[in-house]
Amino acid sequence: MIIVTNSDVLIPKQHDAFTIGPVTFIRPEHKGDKALIEHECTHAAQWLYVTVLSFAALAILLYLALPIHWLGLSVLSIGVHGALYRLVPEYRLRAEVQAFREQLKHYPDDRTESLAALLVSNYNLNISYESALKALRSSGLPA
Numbered sequence: 001m002i003i004v005t006n007s008d009v010l011i012p013k014q015h016d017a018f019t020i021g022p023v024t025f026i027r028p029e030h031k032g033d034k035a036l037i038e039h040e041c042t043h044a045a046q047w048l049y050v051t052v053l054s055f056a057a058l059a060i061l062l063y064l065a066l067p068i069h070w071l072g073l074s075v076l077s078i079g080v081h082g083a084l085y086r087l088v089p090e091y092r093l094r095a096e097v098q099a100f101r102e103q104l105k106h107y108p109d110d111r112t113e114s115l116a117a118l119l120v121s122n123y124n125l126n127i128s129y130e131s132a133l134k135a136l137r138s139s140g141l142p143a
């Protein structure tokens with residue numbers, strides 16, 4: 001789901017869009033930016049993937065440990081991707097590199113250098129421009 005808004009509460013000031021779970025908030029001036037929307041859709045897919053996997057793992061573990069409460073507590077899996085993204089820089093880097101690579105596919109020109117600069121400045125990753133550029137240009141996952 002995409003919601004067009006100019007709220008600095010829903011979208012951090014240095015960003016043009018922001019995705020929470022399956023919901024993407026995008027600034028009005030970027031609502032037609034297919035590449036940016038694909039970037040955010042990648043984050044929604046990451047959330048879904050991690051939520052399904054962690055739900056299954058939590059459900060099995062909790063069923064074995066607490067048979068009565070396993071289903072209710074497994075709902076906690078909804079927050080796993082967001083928690084990992086915020087708390088683990090390596091996870092955030094992998095998530096952003098995957099999303100930026102998807103975004104790059106949808107521009108008619110090569111914007112790798114400008115997106116590498118964004119990766120360095122906007123995501124609190126403590127990486128160099130050269131390593132951001134290398135991560136976006138390689139096909140493997142960043143180390």
Ligand SMILES: [Zn+2]
Nearest residue numbers: 039043096099
């Ligand atoms: Zn992103």
